[in-house]
Amino acid sequence: MAQAKTLTKAQRPRPLSPHLQIYRPLVNMMMSIIHRITGCALYFGTLLLAWWLIAAAAGPDQFAIAQAFLGSPLGLLILLGYTWAFMHHLLGGIRHLIWDTGRGFALPTVDALCWLTLVLSLALTAAIWVGAWYLKGAL
Numbered sequence: 857m858a859q860a861k862t863l864t865k866a867q868r869p870r871p872l873s874p875h876l877q878i879y880r881p882l883v884n885m886m887m888s889i890i891h892r893i894t895g896c897a898l899y900f901g902t903l904l905l906a907w908w909l910i911a912a913a914a915g916p917d918q919f920a921i922a923q924a925f926l927g928s929p930l931g932l933l934i935l936l937g938y939t940w941a942f943m944h945h946l947l948g949g950i951r952h953l954i955w956d957t958g959r960g961f962a963l964p965t966v967d968a969l970c971w972l973t974l975v976l977s978l979a980l981t982a983a984i985w986v987g988a989w990y991l992k993g994a995l
Contacts, residue, residue: 883967883970887973887974894942898938901941908926939984943976943984
């Protein structure tokens with residue numbers, strides 16, 4: 857009877873393309889994915905903004921409909937997400953601009969820029985919304 861041959865790690869067939877079993881997710885990988893997702897979210901959020909502006913130009917009845925939706929809890933949640941997506945995408949673009957100058961490629965710097973993008977996007981979103989509520993008189 858033939859014995860089963862055990863393969864060493866070097867003899868095992870390698871996958872054709874790397875995937876999550878090979879690479880563990882790093883912060884810069886996740887920021888790249890989130891940057892793409894926020895870009896898509898901005899597309900749909902901008903359609904909402906265009907609807908709101910068209911409704912404002914169309915007359916008070918259409919504007920009231922748009923304002924009622926955007927002022928509802930769901931609408932406010934969408935606007936909050938849109939604000940964060942905008943801030944995150946903007947800061948991600950600045951991070952890429954820094955890299956385009958040939959700076960910031962050391963791995964600790966890459967990680968720091970990625971974390972700074974995430975933290976600043978959350979902080980700026982919170983500041984914008986707190987400021988808006990303050991100006992509205994709700995705070």
